[in-house]
Amino acid sequence: MPRTRFALIPLLLAIAVPATAQDAGPLALLLPVSARPAALGNAWVAGRDEYAVFSNPATVSATTGFGVTLGAYGSDTKTIAAVSGATVGNFTLGWGVHLVDFSTSRTDPTYPFAPAALTGSGDADNFSMLALMAVRMTKWRFQLGASAKYTQDIAPRETSGSALLVVPERGNALLLDVGATHALWTGTAGLAVQNIGEPYRMGGRYVAIPSQIALGWTKQRPLGPLDFGFASQATLRRGGWLGVGGGVDFGWSWIEGYQVGARIGARRTETGDERPVALGATFNADRLNVEYGIGFFANDTYAHRLTLRWR
């Protein structure tokens, strides 16, 4: 526990510092995909479950499973994500897709979108997607992984000031992630270099990719009758933006195979419209895992995520 406490102090200090919006896209790259990272301050670079493939390809779960996440921001934004994986020989493969359907004002000139844009609404339907395939292997006591990502944003824009003439603009990019994890102290450390790629073209201009380096540490341990988990992460984005986040979760199992849990996380947000704190809950029944996470935004709007995993 002392190490966990040690990691918490700088985390809390950093979270208190507000941030400004970043000029990078597509939007699907900036969002937590499943309920658990969302509730743990997006600190999942050293975590492990099926959805960890979105955070660090070195954490692709060896457990054959399938997961679906449904999300909602405010009243108009819907997200869906699906992941699965399999072990083939010495390699573990994982794949996933994340789709975001949201609306903004057609005349809104703000592109690329910040996550807070998802809580708004408007007459322009936007779409963002991310699809990836990852492979993991063990070498020199390290878990090493790489993933290829394809991402796309579709945003309609008025081209002549007439509402009847709407041309959807597309921007897409092919990206690469590499990562590693290793046992450190009594937990697991993870390092990932994400979104390696060239800027993509959208609406006649080049938009930066949110390339970033993420370093994190997670730990699980019994705590009295509870199962305690801790996750932390620091993210340095190209351009110098530094995000930190972390969270804790507590699980209680009264019988083998069943567990309920609660979690709380905090992070340094991308914009002032996001609130740093997030909450979550989990229920596990044998192979079925149900997770819920809620994030908070300005104007009393929320982001909900419900993840179902089957292992």
Add this chain to the structure above:
Amino acid sequence: MNRPRALTNGRPMRMLAWTLAACAVAAACTQPLKFAKDDSGIVLANQTITAPNPAENGSFRVNRMFYGSGTDKRRPEFKDSVTYKTKAVDISPFVTVPPATANDRKAWWGFDMKAVPVNGRVWYPEGNGPFPLVLVVHGNHNPQEFSDPGYGYLGELMASRGYIFVSVDENFINGLSAENDGRAWMLLKHLESWKRFNDSTAGPLAKKVDMERIVLMGHSRGGEAAATAATFNKLKFYPDDFRQRFNFNFAIKGVVAIAPVDGQYQPSSMLTPMENVNYLLMHGSHDGDVSTFSGIRQYERLRFTDGKPHFKSVIFMYRANHGQWNSVWNNKDNGPRSGRSLDLRTLVPVEDQRQMGKLVISAFLEATLNGKHEYLPLFRDHRTAGRWFPKSLYTTMFQESSYRPLAQFDEDVDLTTGLNGVTIAADSVSTWRENVIPFRGRGTDNQRDNAAWVGWNRRIAGPDTMKFGQVARLTISIPDSVVRAWNVSERGAVYLSVAPTRDKPGPRAAARDTTKRDTSKAAVEARAKAARDSARRAPKPPRPNPDADTLPVDFTVELVDSDGNTARAPIGRYGAVRRPLDTKIYRRAGRDAQRFSNLFEYVPQTYVLPLADFMGAPSNFNPAKLRSIRLVFDRAPLGTIILDDVGLSPAMDATYLASPLRSP
């Protein structure tokens, strides 16, 4: 009326409803407690052994000490408190540490496998000695939760009774796999240290150790290691590498295995053979770690070939677990969170389980190391010490070195033949086959021991439920030449090992009516009508419900001599007769059925029938002319048994048959 908002708002009520529903689901997941019928009030009602209770403290004052490296960074007792300093030994030829963890382990322990400490905690009697030496080694467990202090309750008892009792520290190889040869080798290195302690001129135990009287004990993996050490002790080379030369040859008189594994180490890819030591095997039915009774294979493999008196015994304790014989392990068979998976309510109280351990281990040591034969009947028939045993159900197996097999059922594939010219015949049985005895656990592993399945059902099929056929019999016939060659006498005994099963054969087919029938139309119609009426009247056969059947699988044993004299006795006179013992160890309903093929382990109960009991009027049976052993299935209307190890002790040491119990 304005009601408080919390009550009128539906959300809290819905949450409460969901919570209650979740609790109901959780409760439904837990299976109810279910035990075999407790017959301990009858089985343990007697006490015919009159010697003092070996589980009670003796008269010696107990001293304690440690020996070891004197440098152990994790164990203060082996750093600052050692009475004897020992040199580190290189265990690396026997133990492989995965490279992935080698550095971490070395950093934590402060040493690697090339220089492991010879650490032991000792309880010893005050006095001049020489005292017999007993070493115990723990099994696999969390390496950082040290296991060796867990046998202190045995150490205190044994030292007070005049033994030097040593709990060996092998925590540093816990958490590894394929290391059990190393665990065994370490035991022998400890014995080498003890030889030095004894040979030295200084120290509290100089010249006080009786190196001619040694017993090795082990728990879990340590149980297999103790047996392996007894085998290594007589070898010149490590079986897997001739470069490791052995020169031990200690006077190991006995081995005690507590809930051991078997086959974790396989010398030359064989299961470890063992010879010419006394052997005590203890296991619990509700073992949440070694859930299959693996040690029974080691028991079966032990051979007595040197013509000296030896014995081996099994005590299988109902509702005992794996860890309660170690006060550090306790009820954590499945790790720190055992209570989530294992139904801890099923276990006997920890004091009872340890009391049983103290009793049988102490009796074994007294018989093996001190020649106190008055405790031997306890191993032949535990009912002779009924008042010493904590209330539970015990299944026991026993064999001593004068035992000669007649039928072991793995000698060939012929149902009708045994060993030494023995022939086997069955009459009116429903089941008669030979097969390997399975383990409770799922998978292909088994007891590697074949036995005969014999089933019977006296009822004749048909509407008349009171119509019974001839009593089923299984007859084992022994050639005269064998009886004469073995000098079978009234001092001899018949051995049978029997495990009840849940199999219930259906009623026998009615004998065919061979009388000539009236084939006229009227007669045919009359018979058809009668058959229809009979079918209407016949009650529906009850659905089989094995759980509701508590009738013990009982039968009679008849001994017949060559003059035709027949003497008989119910098998229950020589041991408990039962149904299979229901064993559910998990909390989740259905988990046991998921993980085990059977909800009980087949542990054959050994019945030792003294031939003298069958002599005299009215049968005039003469043991010297024993011709056949007949199992007559007349005491239960139906049932199936597994029959194994049918044999004879031509002239058994009278001490084994002492303190007889005379139940009906």
